[in-house]
Amino acid sequence: MPCEQTQDQLHGYLDGELDPISAANFEKHLDTCPDCKQTLAAEQALHQSIQKANLYERAPESLRKKLLGEPQRQSAAVRSFPAPRVFGWKWLAAAAALLLAVVVSWQQLQKLRGISESQLIAASLVDAHLRSLQPGHLTDVESTDQHTVKPWFDGRIDFAPPVRDFASDGFPLVGGRLDAAGGKTVAALVYARRKHIINVFVEKASENYWNGTGESQGYHWLAWQQNGFSFCAVSDVAPADLEQLRKLISEN
Amino acid sequence: MLEGEDRARFEAIVLPHLDAAYNLARWLLRNRTDAEDVAQDAVVRAFRAFGAYRSGNARAWLLQIVRNTCFTWLRQNRMAAEFIEFDETTMPQESKNPETLALAGSDREQLTRALELLPESFREILVLRELEGCSYKEIAEITSRPIGTVMSALARARAQLRNSLSQPAPKEARRAV
Numbered sequence: 001m002p003c004e005q006t007q008d009q010l011h012g013y014l015d016g017e018l019d020p021i022s023a024a025n026f027e028k029h030l031d032t033c034p035d036c037k038q039t040l041a042a043e044q045a046l047h048q049s050i051q052k053a054n055l056y057e058r059a060p061e062s063l064r065k066k067l068l069g070e071p072q073r074q075s076a077a078v079r080s081f082p083a084p085r086v087f088g089w090k091w092l093a094a095a096a097a098l099l100l101a102v103v104v105s106w107q108q109l110q111k112l113r114g115i116s117e118s119q120l121i122a123a124s125l126v127d128a129h130l131r132s133l134q135p136g137h138l139t140d141v142e143s144t145d146q147h148t149v150k151p152w153f154d155g156r157i158d159f160a161p162p163v164r165d166f167a168s169d170g171f172p173l174v175g176g177r178l179d180a181a182g183g184k185t186v187a188a189l190v191y192a193r194r195k196h197i198i199n200v201f202v203e204k205a206s207e208n209y210w211n212g213t214g215e216s217q218g219y220h221w222l223a224w225q226q227n228g229f230s231f232c233a234v235s236d237v238a239p240a241d242l243e244q245l246r247k248l249i250s251e252n
Numbered sequence: 253m254l255e256g257e258d259r260a261r262f263e264a265i266v267l268p269h270l271d272a273a274y275n276l277a278r279w280l281l282r283n284r285t286d287a288e289d290v291a292q293d294a295v296v297r298a299f300r301a302f303g304a305y306r307s308g309n310a311r312a313w314l315l316q317i318v319r320n321t322c323f324t325w326l327r328q329n330r331m332a333a334e335f336i337e338f339d340e341t342t343m344p345q346e347s348k349n350p351e352t353l354a355l356a357g358s359d360r361e362q363l364t365r366a367l368e369l370l371p372e373s374f375r376e377i378l379v380l381r382e383l384e385g386c387s388y389k390e391i392a393e394i395t396s397r398p399i400g401t402v403m404s405a406l407a408r409a410r411a412q413l414r415n416s417l418s419q420p421a422p423k424e425a426r427r428a429v
Contacts, residue, residue, distance in 0.1 A: 008404045015381065017388045017403065046414060047382065053360040055367070056383045059274035063288045067267070067295055095260055133268060195271070196385065217265065218311035220387075236272075236311060238385040 003035055010036060014043050016240025051170065056195045119214065122223065122232065124181045126216040129199045129234040132179070132188065138197065139175030139190055149176045153187055161187040161202040161229065166248045171198070191245065198235035198245060205230045213239060226250055262302050269311040270295065272384055273318045279379040280322040282368050286329075294321040312386070312393040319376060319394060326372070366416040374409035381406060 006029055012018040013026045030037050132138050141152040150163040156178055165173040174190040174197070181201060189200040205225045213222045222242040223232040231249065233242045273294060278287035298317045305313055367375055373395075380386040380394060392399035 008407045011407045011410065012388075012403045015388070015403075015406070042414075043410060046410065050363060050378075050382045053363045055279075055360065055363060056271075057275050057278050057284070058271045059291065060284075060288060063274060063292055064270065066292055067270070068263075130264070130268065194383075194385070215309065217307075218269065218309040218313075218390075236269075236385065238381075238387055241385060 121182045122221045126219045128179045140177035142175040164252045193237045196237045201232045265310045269314050294318040312390045315394045369416045
């Protein structure tokens with residue numbers, strides 16, 4: 001394979017955007033081409049220095065206030081996360097009633113349309129992810145220490161989710177919480193990726209297990225089974241980042 | 253301030269992406285004060301257009317409005333002298349010299365300057381991919397380009413960033429804010 005043809009592919013490979021066959025072909029090519037190997041290493045180094053440099057800039061509070069109309073209370077723990085306006089209770093009640101009606105009719109509609117149950121579960125986990133980004137909702141136990149987060153789940157759910165910190169790999173543990181999805185209580189492990197939040201929902205694997213990957217409302221999800229657990233990672237990071245976290249969890 | 257009955261839905265679906273909107277504006281405009289104004293303008297536009305939004309990727313939808321608002325703003329506000337359309341055919345070739353390939357030591361300031369020196373189309377695609385973590389599909393949607401061209405555009409943008417990093421700092425670098 002001449003290198004000119006693979007130069008662009010190198011970027012697709014780096015970004016985890018090649019289909020499995022092209023990726024395998026590119027890896028084969030790498031073995032025989034020191035030039036591409038060197039370029040790939042350099043691109044990886046550039047990518048890492050950009051990530052380390054922390055160039056992402058969040059919206060200032062002044063902008064949020066202008067758009068949301070009123071100042072908001074925020075706990076220190078969630079200050080760095082997006083904080084949509086907290087509604088009054090009347091709004092909440094109305095919104096909850098509306099949401100329930102929408103969810104019920106939507107679920108009926110999806111069933112009629114033959115949308116698979118896994119997509120419904122994924123959609124409910126994306127909703128859970130969105131809820132977690134509301135002020136004060138991200139973590140019940142906030143700690144980067146897996147030995148603090150793991151025991152916290154004892155007695156709260158009837159299984160012990162595997163909890164590991166992957167800070168050295170760029171996925172620091174932020175904490176954990178209990179969440180509800182698809183009518184079940186699930187464990188949610190919260191990881192940070194650069195300035196983004198990843199929720200990893202864990203439950204006991206059941207018979208109608210599911211896996212795969214997809215996108216809903218601008219959020220990506222990746223689901224898999226392992227050691228009797230069902231995992232589903234949800235975030236606005238790229239699918240390649242979710243795949244990297246899946247590998248870390250699977251290998252530990 | 254946003255008003256109206258769609259507001260709750262807008263706040264739930266679109267506003268979680270406010271950071272993404274601001275970040276893109278900040279890098280496209282290279283100025284935080286302008287970015288705040290233009291991001292606000294873009295969100296208000298998005299709200300007005302929200303009736304047309306059905307479903308799909310809300311982040312990509314918002315970012316598309318943000319980048320269009322940014323480019324309109326730039327066209328209206330930029331001094332003519334500063335307006336240089338980038339011609340990709342004249343782009344310097346990427347150096348294969350290992351010294352310029354090794355960038356592990358690049359710090360935040362150097363990267364900020366190098367990124368700000370890039371032509372907008374390159375800066376945009378790098379911010380979307382490297383900072384915002386967008387997939388190629390999302391980048392194609394936001395920048396209204398065919399998905400097949402995203403990979404090669406990223407390749408050129410990264411080559412240009414590397415090139416910009418390997419050049420010595422100008423005495424009076426144009427700094428954001």
